[in-house]
Amino acid sequence: MTKTLEKAKTSQDVHHNFIGGEWVKSESGKTFKSLSPANNEIVVGQFADSNAADVKKAVDAAEKAFPEWKKTPAPERAEILFKAAHLLEERKEEIARNMTIEMGKVFKEAKGDVQEAIDMAKYAAGEGRRMWGQTVPSELRNKFAMSIRQPMGVVGVITPWNFPVAIPSWKMLPALVSGNTIVFKPAPETPFVAMQFVQILQEAGLPKGVVNFVTGGGPEVGMPIVEDPRVRAISITGSSVTGRKVAGRCGELMKKISCELGGKNAICLMDDGDVDLAIDGALWGGFGTSGQRCTATSRVIVHKKQYQNFIDGFLARAKALKIGDGLDTTVDVGPVVSKKQLEMINGYVKVGKDEKAKLLLGGEIMTEGDLAKGCFHQPTIFGECNAKMRIAQEEIFGPVVAVIPVDSFQEAIEVANGTEYGLSLSMYTRDVNRAFSAIEEFESGIVYINAPTIGAEIQLPFGGIKQTGNGHREAGITGIEQFTEWKSVYVDYSGTLQRAQIDNYGG
Numbered sequence: 001m002t003k004t005l006e007k008a009k010t011s012q013d014v015h016h017n018f019i020g021g022e023w024v025k026s027e028s029g030k031t032f033k034s035l036s037p038a039n040n041e042i043v044v045g046q047f048a049d050s051n052a053a054d055v056k057k058a059v060d061a062a063e064k065a066f067p068e069w070k071k072t073p074a075p076e077r078a079e080i081l082f083k084a085a086h087l088l089e090e091r092k093e094e095i096a097r098n099m100t101i102e103m104g105k106v107f108k109e110a111k112g113d114v115q116e117a118i119d120m121a122k123y124a125a126g127e128g129r130r131m132w133g134q135t136v137p138s139e140l141r142n143k144f145a146m147s148i149r150q151p152m153g154v155v156g157v158i159t160p161w162n163f164p165v166a167i168p169s170w171k172m173l174p175a176l177v178s179g180n181t182i183v184f185k186p187a188p189e190t191p192f193v194a195m196q197f198v199q200i201l202q203e204a205g206l207p208k209g210v211v212n213f214v215t216g217g218g219p220e221v222g223m224p225i226v227e228d229p230r231v232r233a234i235s236i237t238g239s240s241v242t243g244r245k246v247a248g249r250c251g252e253l254m255k256k257i258s259c260e261l262g263g264k265n266a267i268c269l270m271d272d273g274d275v276d277l278a279i280d281g282a283l284w285g286g287f288g289t290s291g292q293r294c295t296a297t298s299r300v301i302v303h304k305k306q307y308q309n310f311i312d313g314f315l316a317r318a319k320a321l322k323i324g325d326g327l328d329t330t331v332d333v334g335p336v337v338s339k340k341q342l343e344m345i346n347g348y349v350k351v352g353k354d355e356k357a358k359l360l361l362g363g364e365i366m367t368e369g370d371l372a373k374g375c376f377h378q379p380t381i382f383g384e385c386n387a388k389m390r391i392a393q394e395e396i397f398g399p400v401v402a403v404i405p406v407d408s409f410q411e412a413i414e415v416a417n418g419t420e421y422g423l424s425l426s427m428y429t430r431d432v433n434r435a436f437s438a439i440e441e442f443e444s445g446i447v448y449i450n451a452p453t454i455g456a457e458i459q460l461p462f463g464g465i466k467q468t469g470n471g472h473r474e475a476g477i478t479g480i481e482q483f484t485e486w487k488s489v490y491v492d493y494s495g496t497l498q499r500a501q502i503d504n505y506g507g
């Protein structure tokens with residue numbers, strides 16, 4: 001059974017790793033604490049501070065479970081995912097509540113996070129009855145040509161704290177339906193809800209050793225997963241720094257690696273765009289999840305003709321946002337995940353001021369009353385930003401929006417494309433020609449027209465270009481690509497030796 005945390009109550013519980021179908025203590029004997037970001041005095045629980053020896057045991061278990069899981073027909077594997085979808089539906093509110101306590105996002109958004117996992121469970125389960133290969137004609141008579149997909153083996157899944165159930169689901173569920181076994185390392189900030197997700201998979205009927213859960217730090221747990229020669233593929237979502245390190249090492253080891261890293265996403269509002277709609281979008285995209293989405297709208301690029309209208313409306317609406325504990329349903333913006341992130345975000349406010357961007361709203365860490373116990377940052381808006389400023393170039397991952405005035409549609413496209421990232425870009429216009437030009441010209445994996453940069457649905461590929469990733473896409477039809485190998489098969493039933501490229505071509 002999954003467990004529910006009690007609001008405003010410290011838990012003494014110590015949670016272990018899940019290896020080979022058992023909850024086992026870490027070899028290190030050490031633990032770390034998961035704290036509630038709304039109030040750091042609340043300990044959500046203590047978790048295994050694992051090391052390479054634990055990872056080895058987890059890979060042993062995953063390796064042992066693989067042959068039988070591979071042999072299990074994909075539609076049968078999928079039945080377990082359907083069951084998991086139903087269990088997640090039943091416990092959506094409970095898991096979301098725990099997520100709000102552990103990670104901070106407001107309850108409504110936490111329910112959305114769990115819903116994304118439900119959607120993915122159903123979608124991935126459907127894949128169990130597709131798992132398409134190809135049949136193509138052979139150039140020779142009495143010869144059959146086809147390709148099939150096969151699982152890779154043991155795969156490593158390393159996930160962040162900002163979507164503590166959704167992102168593990170994007171990776172693990174396609175990996176499972178494809179027949180892989182998993183070693184899963186969740187972010188140290190959100191091990192409790194990650195553990196609940198594992199419990200649900202177990203309850204849905206996954207055989208022992210198919211999913212193994214090891215908590216702890218990146219160097220201590222993440223890197224040993226990457227280094228183990230039996231782990232055939234790694235899927236990671238995280239910072240660019242970590243992603244580069246992991247991808248580099250996987251390159252040397254010839255491992256398949258899928259990286260989802262940073263973003264510096266932008267809404268563009270053109271002179272003909274609906275300013276009120278763009279304000280709605282900027283508020284939701286910029287301050288939803290306290291700006292802690294890879295897809296967050298951290299820049300708004302506004303045509304000068306609409307600049308003042310946009311700023312006036314955006315400021316008025318942002319000022320009215322209520323900040324506080326995400327379990328309070330009247331709250332719009334919850335805390336950020338940790339004191340470390342809080343300091344980092346506030347550091348960027350100082351950078352913006354030094355760069356002479358115009359601070360129009362916010363900028364402070366919130367310390368009034370009980371807020372001082374948590375990690376709260378005011379929604380912050382910088383106006384009159386130059387596209388080259390650091391606050392307009394670097395990922396902040398917090399509730400900070402840089403507004404950049406531009407003179408034309410073409411300039412908007414150039415500014416939107418003018419960062420090292422390429423995840424999500426949006427265009428607000430009523431002109432269909434401009435809309436399609438933006439779709440064509442934006443350098444990003446995801447494009448929105450008349451909608452903010454957040455809100456991807458799981459049935460389309462998710463990911464980005466440039467420094468956002470390494471070319472892989474999660475979710476959608478591409479979701480199983482990262483966890484399957486193609487095998488090309490030729491069946492010659494002519495009873496003779498047939499020579500491709502030669503027999504039909506006068507060889």
Ligand code: UN1
Nearest residue numbers: 163293294295454455456
């Ligand atoms: C992320 O920010 O890492 O598109 C994931 C969205 C969500 C997923 C975001 N469905 O905003």
